[in-house]
Amino acid sequence: MPEDSGNKRMMKDFLQRIKGGEGLIEDIWIERDVRPLGTNDVLSDNRSLCSANSLSGRPVSNITELLQDDIRQTFEEGYFTARFVTALLGSGKTSLLTYLEELIINKPDDKKNYVVTRFGFNKLSAISSNYNFQVKFYCYILSKTFWGLTRNQESSVRDEAIEFLKDFDADERLLDKLNRERINQDSLEASFLRFFGSLGVDLAKLFLNLIFRINQVDSGFSFAYLIDELDSLKTSGNEIEDIQLILKDLLKRIYDEYQSKIPLLIYLVGTQNRVRQIIKGNSVLESLIAKNLISISMGLEKEHGIIRQKIDERFRGAYQGYKDFDVAWQEVESIPLKPTIESAKNLRAFCQYYGGEILKVHEKYFKEMPEQKFEGDARGLVEAKCRERWQKYLNKKAYTLSTVETTKVIPGRKTGKKHALDCYVELLHNGTQVARGFGEAKNYELLSSHLQIFSDWLDDFEFNSHPSDDTLPDLAFMIAPSCPSLLAKKLKSKNIEFIQADKELPPPTNQPTPAPEININISGEKEPPTPTPAPGVNTNISGEKEPPPPTPAPSKTGININTANESELRTAFRGSGVKKTTIQKLIKNRKGNPYRDLAHLVSDLKFTDNVKAKLQEKLxxxxISFSD
Incomplete structure (x- = not known):
């Protein structure tokens, strides 16, 4: 059976992620205003907030601008950036860390000249060894750093990393592990712990020297360390004091020896109490980093309302049009925004509550229902885009465009698995396919899962968006009413173009009955309304019923589908979305089997419901007509 994104139950998966309430759910990401630390200014009514200072001196107004400014400061300008991120439990601090990581790895440029390392302090606490916390800290991040460096696309970076290790007489077993395509990470971390732990060198200095050496080879290369779970540090031992000393020493070295000119970004995330304990417990550290804090609010009721709207609109787009939708929608609208204090205490609690309630409605009414297909001319949009992108080829006589009117099932070149595409276009050179255009359309704001599945399909199709001397560029498009900003960056990084297109809703079928007109007579009294005649019944001036006029039969003077030439058919089908190649197929097919009626035509040429409706209107x- 062909794979079909419409049957992937993405809405249920989406609601399950919401209900989980953990980590970054980019599909409901809400932009937050940023105010400077220590200010109490009033912000806009439609956004929640956080407090932070711009480290570059450039103005920032929201979280995305703040994070992008930090990325710019380190990744483009080569300066050191360090921050603590603090919030109450469940208020989005880990989500912010994930969002930052996504912004880094989806930067507009194609160069992957960076190492991004993400881990939690709980990982270090779980490492059993006789080494102190500082040794475990640096050995762990060095193992992650070398793993990333030896897999970089630039051979000069890979070679320099290996040479750096050889300078310390790294044994062949360690180098062999780094050269393997796959390796158990715990084994690699243990090897680095044994190697660097036995060197007896200044590991902080070694770490900074490594960054400096790599930067000498590639001046734009940067390093980012995104560290969570500050609250997992043990208060019973010396881990709090250890991390204070590690950070104080590292920051002083960078400020004193490098004057902050080193491409290193560090974010540390924890709850308000733990961050306060670390910073306030060391006066030197406090003086170095207290102003670099990002403090996140717990989430306001207006933010819950925005999240609800993002969920509801997708639910509506997925299922509006089914017979039970109106009843289901009433249940959705009746869900209280804040039924209990517990469900509204933070973002996590609200997502768990509201996601669970919507999921109940979903399972009650739409458990077995596929999501509605895009209500618009997606194929026409993709064809127009392909013509635009391939215009320089189509200007030549040898090139033509081939389109399809229905879902196109194509086997993957890698797996052979079949995928059902909403839109598919081919660029032909003397009848031979030389480039392809792929498209998927959704009836509501795009989800990250839509991109994941479409990307997997494109990979299976061996999608090639980079032209060369031998190949022309393939094209890919995603069509929907809207797309979240982070997802738009991901689309761009994968050379997939987003086409914003509002769905074309059919006219309402149940118009409200107008209230009867009330007349006032000359004395000011209300007169009874004039009775409304039954449908199809007319009344004459004396109030007597007249028979309804006969319904006129459809005219048969229109263009005959079975006898018209190609030019006449193109005129007849204008505005319906029927393409030239389909008209040519129609002429060929009707020779031995004239079309009896519209149903016969639609079935034979596999027209979409949208095209069928337009042809029915013409009929x-x-x-148009179907006379023999």
């Missing part, structure tokens, strides 16, 4: 108006 009703007498613009």
């Amino acid at each position: 009703d108006k007498g613009e």
Whole structure:
């Protein structure tokens, strides 16, 4: 059976992620205003907030601008950036860390000249060894750093990393592990712990020297360390004091020896109490980093309302049009925004509550229902984009465009698995395919899972968006009413173009009955309304019923589908979305088997419901006919 994104139950998966309430759910990411630390200014009513200072001196107004400014300061300008991120439990601090990571790895440029290392302090606490916390800290991040460096696309970076290790007489077993395509990370970490732990060198100095050496080879290369779970540090031992000393020593070295000119970014995340304990417990550390804090609010009721709207609109787009939708929608609208204090205490609690309630409605009414297909001319949009991108080839006589009117099932070149595409276009050179255009359309704001599945399909199709002397560029598009900003960056990084297109909703089928007109007579009294005649019944001036006029039969003077030439058919089908190649197929097919009616035509040429509706309108108006 062909794979079909419409049957992937993405809405249920989406609601399950919301209900989980953990980590970054980028599909409901909400921009937050940023105010300077220590200020109490009033912010806009439609956003929640956090407090932070811009480290570059450039103005920032929201979280995204703040994070992008930090990325710019380190990754483009080569300066050191260090921050603590603090918030109450469940208020989005880990989500912010993940969001920062996504912004880094989805930067607009194609160069991957960086190492991004993400881990939690709980990982270090779990390492059993006789070494102190500082040794475990540096050995762990060095193992992650060398793993990333030896897998970089630039051979000069890979070679320099290996040479750096050889300078310390690294044994062949360690180098062999780094050269393997896959390795158990715990084994690699243990090897680095044994190697660096036995060197007896200044590991902080070694770490900074490594960054400096790599930067000498590639001046734009940067390093980012995103560290969570400050609260897992043990208060019973010396781990709090150890991390204070590690950070104080590292910051002083960078400020004194490098004057902050080193491409290193460090974010540390914890709850307010733990961050306060670390910073306030060391006056030197406090003086170095207290102003670099990002403090996140717990989430306001207006933010819950925005999240609800993002969920509801997707739910509506997925299922509106089914017979039970109106009843289901009433249940959705009746869900209280804040039923208990517990469910509204932070973002996590609200997502768990509201995601669970919507999921109940989903399972009650739409458990077995596929999501609605895009209600618009997605194929026409993709064809137009392909013509635009390939215009320089189509200007030549040898090139033509081939399109399809229905879902196109294509086997993957890698796996052979079949994938059902909403839109598919081919660029032909003398009848031979030389480039392809792929498209997927969704009826509501795009989800990250849509991109994941479409990307997997494109990989299976061996999608090639980079032209060369031998190949022309393939094209890929995603169509939807809207797309979240982070997802738009991911689309761009994968050379997939987003096409914003509002769905074309059908006219309402149940118009409200107008209230009866009330007349006031000359004395000011209300007169009874004039009775409304039953449908199809007319009344004459004396109030007597008249028979309804006969319904006129559709005119047969329109263009005959079975006898018209290609030019006449193109005129007849104008505005319906029927393409030239389909008209040519129609002429060929009708020779031995004339079309009896519209149903026969639609079935034979596999027209979409949208095209069928437009042709039905033309038939009703007498613009086309099916006379023999």
